[in-house]
Amino acid sequence: MTPLGDILARRIASEGPMRLDHYMAECLLHPAHGYYTTRDPLGHAGDFTTAPEISQMFGEMLGLCLAQVWLDQGRPAYFLLAELGPGRGTLMADMLRAMRGVPGMLDAAEIHLVEASPTLGAAQEVRLSGHLVQWHDSIETLPDGPLYVVANEFFDALPIRQFERIDMMWCERQVGLVEGKLVPGRAPPTALAALEGRLLDTPDGGFVEICPAAPPIAGQIGGRIAAAGGVALIFDYGGWHSLGDTFQALRGHQPEDPFAHPGEADLTAHVDFEPLAQAAQSAGAAVSALMPQGVVLERLGITARAQALAGKLSGEALQSHIAAHRRLTHPEEMGHLFKSLAIYPEHAPLPPGFDAS
Numbered sequence: 001m002t003p004l005g006d007i008l009a010r011r012i013a014s015e016g017p018m019r020l021d022h023y024m025a026e027c028l029l030h031p032a033h034g035y036y037t038t039r040d041p042l043g044h045a046g047d048f049t050t051a052p053e054i055s056q057m058f059g060e061m062l063g064l065c066l067a068q069v070w071l072d073q074g075r076p077a078y079f080l081l082a083e084l085g086p087g088r089g090t091l092m093a094d095m096l097r098a099m100r101g102v103p104g105m106l107d108a109a110e111i112h113l114v115e116a117s118p119t120l121g122a123a124q125e126v127r128l129s130g131h132l133v134q135w136h137d138s139i140e141t142l143p144d145g146p147l148y149v150v151a152n153e154f155f156d157a158l159p160i161r162q163f164e165r166i167d168m169m170w171c172e173r174q175v176g177l178v179e180g181k182l183v184p185g186r187a188p189p190t191a192l193a194a195l196e197g198r199l200l201d202t203p204d205g206g207f208v209e210i211c212p213a214a215p216p217i218a219g220q221i222g223g224r225i226a227a228a229g230g231v232a233l234i235f236d237y238g239g240w241h242s243l244g245d246t247f248q249a250l251r252g253h254q255p256e257d258p259f260a261h262p263g264e265a266d267l268t269a270h271v272d273f274e275p276l277a278q279a280a281q282s283a284g285a286a287v288s289a290l291m292p293q294g295v296v297l298e299r300l301g302i303t304a305r306a307q308a309l310a311g312k313l314s315g316e317a318l319q320s321h322i323a324a325h326r327r328l329t330h331p332e333e334m335g336h337l338f339k340s341l342a343i344y345p346e347h348a349p350l351p352p353g354f355d356a357s
Contacts, residue, residue: 001180004033004263009177017174017185020247021159021212024267028157029116033263036117036157041266042087048250048266050153051235051293051334052091055324057309058152059094061300062233065352066095066148067102069231072349079146079230081109084139084217085154087120089113089127095150096131110134112142139220147230149221155276156236156268158213162247163195165202170195173207173247175259182259207245209269215279222280222287222343231351232280232343238271239339240290246270273341277357280343288342288354294335297328299353 001009008026012018028035035041042053051058070079083092092111099105111133115121121135136142162173169189176185198208221232238246249258251265258267277287306325313321329335342351350356 002033002261002263004030005182005261007033008175008262009180009182012175012177012182017176017187019161020173020175020184021161023175023182023262024159024247027262027265027267028159030263035263035266036120038119038263040088040119040123048253050087050091051328051338052087052094052152054327055321056094056097057302057305057325058297058328059091060098060305061297061302061353062091062150062152063095063098065233065300066150066231067099067105068352069344069349070102070105070108070148073146073229073345075104075108076146076229077108078110079108079148080112080142082112082114082139082142082147082149084114084149084151085157086113086115086124087152089124091150091152092124093127096128109148110143110145112136114139114142139217142224144224144228146228147221147224147232149230149232150235151232152235154236155211155214155217155234155271156238157266158211158217160247160269161210161212162245163192163208163210165199165204165206165208167204168199170208182262184259201241202243206243209242209244209246209272211269211272211275214271215275218276218343219279219283222283222285225280225343225345226284229345229348233351234273234276234341234343235293235338236271236273237334237338238273240272240274242270242272242274271339273339277341284346285343286346286348287357288344288350289357291340291354292331292336293338293340294329294331296340296353297335302329 086092111131114136163170166189170192171186171189174185174187202208246269249256249265249267273290280287327333342354
């Protein structure tokens, strides 16, 4: 048992089973033993690798997308360039490099990073040392103004609640204690008005997942963009209309039991984009169709960029570059599993790479 596992086991022994979202929040953000508060989880030495760490091309394509939106929306003289969950700062650095070729854009940009991890915050400070950056614990402290925001693999780490359909009732997934080990269990069945409509499309024994924090964040982003302009680009793995158990753990780049090493494994779940889109629309913004990541990147010109970079490479470096392009775009890799949604002002041009909803 890990140090955090011992803490949670004692709490469960004293207070009873713990809701899954509370367990997930403790594992990821416990101030002394949380996964994100104690380590840099990225890269070969960590537990997973994100698109910006795979290739600079990902950030460059998103930077060019934001640049075209900035031009289409009249080149505002001031705007917030923000990222949610910015990792090591790699994505922001790559976007800024791509934007440098657009006259006046970087002069108008004010960089804001929303980050909960002190370890990653320190890495971001190093990576973006040539830029003036402001850090935030949440989007609520972002100043007013046109908001150009990117969230890559941010929503998948927000804690979820799981509900299993048993006959015509719902049992919430909990974390309990059996012979000193943390194990999943079920709360007693109950009728839930919020999930009444899901009884028809969820088989008996099937799961529905809800992320309580995600729609309010999407709603705030949508409201800001509707009021002041800008765009949000959300990239994550998931789909439309949650169905099934997608709660998972990664440790050393390998899947493992999410209850085996609390605080020492990355815990995530597939993102349900439907409530994100609904929240943004309810706040007055427009949303794109949900698009496969590979399609968006191809439309933004990643293959032409890959070919240009390949001309300067040979041998192992060239093969690695080709593999990175495939990993980001191919349907059998990240190209289809990862999806993207754009949030933008009503009556503004559709962001490049996306279809209308």
